[in-house]
Structures are given as C-alpha cells and as structure tokens.
Amino acid sequence: MSACGCQAWIYHDDPTQTKFALHQGPTPTFLSHDDLAKIGVIYHKMEEKDQDPKLTTLRKERGYTEHDYVTLNKDIPQEKFDIFFDEHLHEDEEIRLCIDGSGFFDLRTADDTKWIRVHCHPGDLIIVPAGIYHRFTLDENMYIKAMRLFTSAPMWVPHSRTQEETEGLKSRSEFKLFLEKHAFKNGLPVIVQDGPQSLANYPHARIINNMIYLSGFSSRRSDNTHRGAVKNDETGQFDLDIYEQTIGVIENIKATLKQSHPKANLENLVDITIFLTDMEHYKRMNEAYNLYFKAETGPSRTCVAVKQLPHANLLIEIKGVAALPQ
Numbered sequence: 001m002s003a004c005g006c007q008a009w010i011y012h013d014d015p016t017q018t019k020f021a022l023h024q025g026p027t028p029t030f031l032s033h034d035d036l037a038k039i040g041v042i043y044h045k046m047e048e049k050d051q052d053p054k055l056t057t058l059r060k061e062r063g064y065t066e067h068d069y070v071t072l073n074k075d076i077p078q079e080k081f082d083i084f085f086d087e088h089l090h091e092d093e094e095i096r097l098c099i100d101g102s103g104f105f106d107l108r109t110a111d112d113t114k115w116i117r118v119h120c121h122p123g124d125l126i127i128v129p130a131g132i133y134h135r136f137t138l139d140e141n142m143y144i145k146a147m148r149l150f151t152s153a154p155m156w157v158p159h160s161r162t163q164e165e166t167e168g169l170k171s172r173s174e175f176k177l178f179l180e181k182h183a184f185k186n187g188l189p190v191i192v193q194d195g196p197q198s199l200a201n202y203p204h205a206r207i208i209n210n211m212i213y214l215s216g217f218s219s220r221r222s223d224n225t226h227r228g229a230v231k232n233d234e235t236g237q238f239d240l241d242i243y244e245q246t247i248g249v250i251e252n253i254k255a256t257l258k259q260s261h262p263k264a265n266l267e268n269l270v271d272i273t274i275f276l277t278d279m280e281h282y283k284r285m286n287e288a289y290n291l292y293f294k295a296e297t298g299p300s301r302t303c304v305a306v307k308q309l310p311h312a313n314l315l316i317e318i319k320g321v322a323a324l325p326q
Contacts, residue, residue, distance in 0.1 A: 006043065006118055006121060006124040006126070007030065007118070008030065008031040008036060008117065008119070009028040009030045009031060009117055010028070010109075010114055010116060011106060011114075011116065011117035012114070013115075019085055019137045020138055020140045021139075021140060022139070031116060036116070036126075038110055039107060039116070040129035040132060040175065040178055040179075041107060041118075041126060041129065041132075042126065042127040043124070043125070043127075044125040044127075045123055045125070046097060046123045046124075046125050047123055048123075049122060049123055049147075050097060050099060055097070055125070058125075059149065062127075062151075063151045064150060064151060066149070066150050066151070066152065067148060067150070068147075069099070069146070069148070070145070070146055071143075071144070071145045071146075072103070072138060072143070072144050072146075073138075073142055073143045073144075074142040081137065081138075083158060084135065084137060085135045085136070085137050086158070086160050086161075087108075087134070087161040088133065088134070088158040088159055088160045088161060088166075089130070089131055089132060089134065089159050089166065089169070089171065089172060089175075090128075090130055090156050090158065090171070091131075091157065091159070091169065091171045092156060092171075093127055093128060093130050094130075094156060095125070095126075095127050095128075095148065096120070096125065096126060096128075096146045096147070096148060097123075097124070097125040097146060098120045098121055098122050098124045098125070098144060098145075098146050099122060099146060099147055100122055101141060101143040101144035101145055102119065102120060102138075102143075102144060103119075103136065103137065103138045103146075104118065104119055104120070104137050104139055105117075105118040105126060105134060105135075105136055106136070106137075107128065107132060107133075108133040110179050110188065110189075111188065111189050111190060111203075112133070113192075113259070120144075129178070130171040130175065131169070131171035131172045131173075131178075133161055167262055180208060186208065187206040187207055188206065188208070189203035190203055190204050190206065190212070190260045191204055191259075192255055192256055192259045194222065195252060195255050195256070196218075196220040196221055196222050196252065197222070198215070199310070203215065204256045205257075205260055207260060207261075210323065211322065211323060211324060212257065212260045212321065212323070212324055214253060214257075214319055214321065216275070216317045217249050217253050217318055217319070218248075218310075218311070218316070219244070219245040219248025219249050219314070220248075220252070220311075221248075226313050227244050227245060227247065227251075228240060228241040228242065228243070228246075228247075228248055228315070229241075229245070242281040242284045242285050242288075242315045242316060243284050243285070246316055247288050247291070249316055249318045250288075250289070250318070253266070253269075253318065260322075261324055261325050264322060264324065264325050266293065267297055268323050268324070268325060269298070269321070269322045270299050270300065270320075270321055270322060270323055271299050271300045271301070271320060272300075272302075272319065273301075273302045273304070273318065273319050273320070274301065274302070274303040274316065274317075274318050275303075275304060275306045275309065275316065275318070276303065276304070276305050277305070277308060277309060277314070277315050277316070278305065278315070281315055281316070285316060299320060299321075
C-alpha cells in the first residue's frame, strides 16, 4: 500500500488499456507524501470532506476565499476528456478536494521523463503547483464530484505542452527553479528513457545553475550494442570504426541535451573532453567531429589518450558541459 493517504505510484502508459484504467502493473512503485512534495504537490486528507475543520484552517492559511463544485461523468463530451488528458500546465496552482467518486491526476516526475499517477478518492485534497505538466482523467467508475478552491477568479487556462510557447511561460520557469532549489539540492537529474541506460547509479546529465553537466558518453545503443563495432563473421572479432563511434557518441549527447531542455542542442555545448584509447584515431575522429562543430561556435575541447574504456569495443568517450537555453 502507498504511504500516501491517496494512492500514488509511478505510472507507465499502456496502449492495450484505456486511460481510465489503473495501469499500475503487477508490482507498482508506490510513493509517499514526501515524494509528492519533491515535485511541489501538497496532499491533505479531509475526513469530513468540505465540512472538515482542517479545510477552514487551510483556506485561511493559503487565502482560498472562493470555491465552486464540478461534476464529471460518462456523459461529458469526448472533446472535454481529450482536453483534460492532454499534457498541459496552468499559470496558477490547481486545488481539488474530492467530494464523491474518484479520478486520476497524472503528474510529471522531477526529471520530466515519467508519470506519477495519483488516485483521488473522497476526502483527498491535492494542490498541484503552477508550471508542472499534468493531466486528469476519470477512472473506470466514470464519476467524480470535486470542490475547487481559489483565491480569486480562477485562471486555469490549459497551456498544452504541444504549444512551443508553453515551455517559456513564467510559471514553468519558476517551477523549474523550485525543482532546482528544493527538490534536488545537487541539481536536477536528466535520464533519457528511450536511449542507452547508465550501467550504474548516475544520470545521463545534471542541471544546476543554468548549466547542463553531461556524463561520459560512448556509442552504445539502447540494446547495448555499439555503433562502430561490427562483428566479423569470419574471425568472430569486432571490427571497430572510430569514425562511426564518434558519430554515435555525439548523437547520444545530442539526444541527452534535447531531453534536458526542448531547445537545447549541440550549439549549447561550452566545453568537452574527449577520451581516446589510441591517438592513432585522432585524425579520423576529427573528421567525424567536424561534421557537427565549427571553431567559431563549437565548444572548447580537450583530447587525451587513456589506457582503456569500460567496454573492450570502445575507442572513444566524450563528456561535456552545456549552457541551459534561456
């Protein structure tokens, strides 16, 4: 069971089920109040729902002078469901107290790569911060009645993530700053889910003080094969190509920068370090490297020779630092 009053868990989209299903899988990873607080989400249990004395105290503390009630059920037009379930953010915090029925709030994790699904039941009150990407849907009961609280006329305009200008909204910038200052004292981790995974407990990159610090990258693919390492059927050995490996490394870096910020690319790199297993590869490596960078706009660079890298098929590894797009 969850340590949270309402159930909350790491959620993975399952195309074989509808969005109204739990999707929690056989062994869900349940989360606590503290886990929700790391992304700025505040949870309260109101045993007496909208008559609970704790609600009166909360309203005074946070200035919630206004409220209304909203009811959603299976008769709601499909386009409404689509709007609620589209990944979006608001410029104001969103406060919901479940009075009857149940439903799901899906909230992006701090690294922005996974969903946290919060299952709200009667008496559950959650405060969703401005600037966090989220979505809402009913569960299979197809009914919820909720109390909405606000300080003045609500401004819950949904800003879809598909709109380019959404990422630049003030609330989004302030939310990112919150994550950096409070959720992760040593910076915000970046983990690329659809790329090669780290072989130990470290992120692909870490964002702090408006900089992106990249871990060392090889040409490893998500299936743990390596670009630029092709098995020779006659000898059983791998034919290694520094040109192809260099391209593979830079493409992995480019994907991680994109994960770090939608507008981040190789031009944001300010400094890199290249590790080669043999300086004999230096010239050919540069030929691939120069496909991506120019001296006027590329990062400062250091290239050193090392005895070996973590895998026998690796000829090159690159780490770097990039400036976060403003």
